Amino acid sequence: MKLLVTGVAGFIGAKVAETALDKGYVVVGVDDLSQGYASNVPKGCDFINGNLIDPNFVDNLPKDCEVILHLAGQSSGEVSFDNPVLDLEKNTISTLNLIKYGISNKVKKIVYASSMSVYGATEDRPIEESYACTPLSCYGVGKLSAESYLRIYQDQLSHTIFRMFNVYGPGQDMSNLRQGMVSIYLAHIIKTKHVPVKGGVTRFRDFIYIDDVVNIWLQSIENNDFNNKCFNLGTGVKTTVLELLTKIQVVLPDFTWEEVQSTLGDQFGIYADTKKIKNLLVNYSFTSLDVGLLKFVECLQKNQNL
Numbered sequence: 001m002k003l004l005v006t007g008v009a010g011f012i013g014a015k016v017a018e019t020a021l022d023k024g025y026v027v028v029g030v031d032d033l034s035q036g037y038a039s040n041v042p043k044g045c046d047f048i049n050g051n052l053i054d055p056n057f058v059d060n061l062p063k064d065c066e067v068i069l070h071l072a073g074q075s076s077g078e079v080s081f082d083n084p085v086l087d088l089e090k091n092t093i094s095t096l097n098l099i100k101y102g103i104s105n106k107v108k109k110i111v112y113a114s115s116m117s118v119y120g121a122t123e124d125r126p127i128e129e130s131y132a133c134t135p136l137s138c139y140g141v142g143k144l145s146a147e148s149y150l151r152i153y154q155d156q157l158s159h160t161i162f163r164m165f166n167v168y169g170p171g172q173d174m175s176n177l178r179q180g181m182v183s184i185y186l187a188h189i190i191k192t193k194h195v196p197v198k199g200g201v202t203r204f205r206d207f208i209y210i211d212d213v214v215n216i217w218l219q220s221i222e223n224n225d226f227n228n229k230c231f232n233l234g235t236g237v238k239t240t241v242l243e244l245l246t247k248i249q250v251v252l253p254d255f256t257w258e259e260v261q262s263t264l265g266d267q268f269g270i271y272a273d274t275k276k277i278k279n280l281l282v283n284y285s286f287t288s289l290d291v292g293l294l295k296f297v298e299c300l301q302k303n304q305n306l
Ligand SMILES: NC(=O)c1ccc[n+]([C@@H]2O[C@H](COP(=O)([O-])OP(=O)(O)OC[C@H]3O[C@@H](n4cnc5c(N)ncnc54)[C@H](O)[C@@H]3O)[C@@H](O)[C@H]2O)c1
Pocket: 006, 007, 008, 009, 010, 011, 012, 013, 030, 031, 032, 033, 034, 035, 036, 037, 050, 051, 052, 053, 070, 071, 072, 073, 074, 075, 076, 089, 090, 094, 113, 114, 115, 116, 163, 164, 165, 166, 167, 168, 173, 180
């Protein structure tokens, strides 16, 4: 089966494409390299450099791809406020262009990288997929509207929506200090041994290791039980920022931190209700944050980032 993987030069797209290739899929990968790196594109992938905002570019992509794994996009809530129009183009217009491509070429399914940001401010309890969505960032608005377009066209093109929580692990862009809480903290520790924590340490999140995300994306490709549904992709474990810092200290003991002004549109706290996704995963256990952090730091040490 031939897959179209967008955002193939980015953190998650590169790992999804690499694993798909290992499993024997043929992969056409697209990225405009605005945020990702050509060096991330896995060997064996047929790479096309281009911008999914451009409908002509999308129309001219190979027409025989059977499933689209759509991971390209502007991935930072903070950055979305710099240029909301560009964020809308990257996260929503590009998705609409791919929906049109999918319908024209009789694609079986599009799998979409949405985000926990669609929920906005939530209560302090596991958040289920039916929870009211009131995004706080332009990023969240764009992701929610892309989801809505997928639903509008679902009779012509099946979809799966994954609302991903905080994904972390090897391959995160350590030079990007505006996206990815775990990688941002580790990058500060590596550079200065001091972490400016944007917002308070009582905030809380749900951290999911990259291998779990990739595994579940791959399962969705050929399993129709995922079709026309939306799933939280988190672990269901609530972790405060203070607990995260404490866990990082176990693997990298020598650093200090201080609270600084929070980011515009930041959610105070959120973690996933995982019942819906766990119904489709047989006996699945997520990587714990302790193990995931250890693996991430070991990988940084091996690659001499540390
Ligand atoms: N990392 C997370 O924790 C997380 C959480 C929720 C959702 N997501 C979403 O998952 C997707 C992948 O996230 P990531 O962490 O790998 O981000 P990333 O920034 O590493 O990867 C995104 C890739 O998309 C490419 N891209 C952006 N606009 C494009 C365009 N118009 N045309 C072609 N390529 C374009 C970038 O160059 C980059 O390589 C994103 O859509 C992001 O919003 C990520």
